[in-house]
Amino acid sequence: MATVSGQVASFAALKATIEATLAARGWTLADGILSRGTAFVQLTASAEALVLAAGTGQAGAALTGACPQTVKLLSFANASIQWPVVYVLHVFDAPDEVYCVLRYNVDRHQHLNWGRSSMPQIDGTGLWCSGSFRGDVDGSGANVRVFIDTGTGSQLGTTPYDGPGLGYFFAGLAGTYSSSFIHCGLEGAPAWRTTYGGAPGDLLGVSHKAGLLHALPSQFNQATVLLPIDVLLARQAQGQTIVATLAHARWCRLDFLDLSQPLVYGTERWIPYPLHAVHPVQRNGAGWPVGAQHSGTFGVALREPS
Secondary structure, eight states: OEEEEEEESSHHHHHHHHHHHHHTTTOEEETTEEEETTEEEEEEEOSSEEEEEEESEEETTEEESOOSSOEEEEOOGGGOOOSSEEEEEEEETTTTEEEEEEEETTTEEEEEEEEEOOOTTOOSOOEEEEESEETTOOTTSTTOOBOEEOOOTTOOEEOOSSSOOOSTTOBOSOOSOOOEEEEEOTTSSSEEEOOBSSSTTOBOTTGGGHHHHHHOSOTTTOOOOOEEEEEEEEOGGGOEEEEEEEEEEEEEEOTTOOTTSOEEETTEEEEEEESSOOOSSSTTOOOTTTOBSSOTTEEEEEEOOO
8 A cells, every 4th residue: 555646747747657656566557558457447648638448358558348438637628737736646455446636726636546346246347437527528618617416315416517527426316427437247247337327227326425424524523524435336126236335435524624634533544635626615516507616525535555
């Protein structure tokens, strides 16, 4: 396990840094594809984006069994990235999980992540990937903003009709450009699950944790609770199955936190990050069609390797 941080001046430099870091930690880099066990990912850099494609195998310089969607970091027109930027890589083994956080323009954040589910009997490879943007989002549009379902109770999640999907399976049941996917075989042959909704085989997003996230932080002592990121799949007869639980990431609320300091729970240390940018007043974000250039106080905490 390792945490690596520094500055880069382009997406190409970030790509090279990620590849070198993982190659030094047991991943194989061959023909531009990173692999370890049944996890295969390929990074592609341009001036505007760093794109992650995931697959189930490799044939030379091409992925096989590739996810039909990619995820990415993006310099979009509404708030283009001002280089250089700060990056943090959290790299874990057993299970393999990689989390890349980009901090730029003072308080903006984007995320690019992948890992393998340790959940038994889900078939498929269990490889999952997520990013702040889905790969086919057009960053030149004026409507590239964060849209979060601002309902209460069981309603919660990003609704990315044009903007960031935010990653971390933080999706609602509406929106075109959700940006977290997993390969599993429940409700059919092994395949990439890319659709969010209520039909068997669809992913269910964050709504099952909505009540808890809406209740945080504690009104008694302002304490922050870290909530497991469980990836749910809709089943027959309105059933649900957890197909992955991210081992080293947790959803949280960022109210009252000093983001420069880790959260300490016994012997564990967790680093809190905004899903995009913090707004302490409009703390639940803004829904469609208004949107915002922030993600309220919704955030993620990543384990700091010991």
